[in-house]
Amino acid sequence: DSGVTQTPKHLITATGQRVTLRCSPRSGDLSVYWYQQSLDQGLQFLIQYYNGEERAKGNILERFSAQQFPDLHSELNLSSLELGDSALYFCASSQGQVFHGYTFGSGTRLTVV
Amino acid sequence: GENVEQHPSTLSVQEGDSAVIKCTYSDSASNYFPWYKQELGKGPQLIIDIRSNVGEKKDQRIAVTLNKTAKHFSLHITETQPEDSAVYFCAARQGGNTGNQFYFGTGTSLTVIP
Numbered sequence: 043d044s045g046v047t048q049t050p051k052h053l054i055t056a057t058g059q060r061v062t063l064r065c066s067p068r069s070g071d072l073s074v075y076w077y078q079q080s081l082d083q084g085l086q087f088l089i090q091y092y093n094g095e096e097r098a099k100g101n102i103l104e105r106f107s108a109q110q111f112p113d114l115h116s117e118l119n120l121s122s123l124e125l126g127d128s129a130l131y132f133c134a135s136s137q138g139q140v141f142h143g144y145t146f147g148s149g150t151r152l153t154v155v
Numbered sequence: 156g157e158n159v160e161q162h163p164s165t166l167s168v169q170e171g172d173s174a175v176i177k178c179t180y181s182d183s184a185s186n187y188f189p190w191y192k193q194e195l196g197k198g199p200q201l202i203i204d205i206r207s208n209v210g211e212k213k214d215q216r217i218a219v220t221l222n223k224t225a226k227h228f229s230l231h232i233t234e235t236q237p238e239d240s241a242v243y244f245c246a247a248r249q250g251g252n253t254g255n256q257f258y259f260g261t262g263t264s265l266t267v268i269p
Contacts (some may be wrong), residue, residue: 073255082260084260085199087258098255112231132198148196148198149198
């Protein structure tokens, strides 16, 4: 157990729908990162939050949004889902300092049908 | 942004042999290079990392080397064991950014044959 908790582990939904993925960071970690892992794209950075505020943004689609709450858990909202959004979505956390690796959760596998 | 390339995409070695995975990066300002191991059904796990002011780092059977001039870094696994079989990812942290996001290579699937 890495200490980063992601729910749900699996999600199957239809095109056009909206889903919410949840992440609880490791105790003491202030930064949360969201990554998308697909077979042909590898691990793609989506967005980072630090202590409730957005810190950096990657190639996150406008249909996707995220937030970090006062208790530091984070949610990734995916809307108007398309078949191509099917992927593994990972959350990672860190204390926010530079030169430290992340701790990843075990991911949420999203299947859009 | 930073562009990280990783080779080979697949690698098979006999148990006990060494395995080497190579990565190159594009931004000379990148300053931190972690390596992750991902087993089936699990999230990536940090196995070793190196900062840009260090040329080599070792941790038991695993070592990482960094050549800043050539902008490449490598993972070396010696005396490989079947439990080393996994997908390995290199990553680079682009210096000067406001966040701490990493740019990942596309992964190397390592198979250690008993």
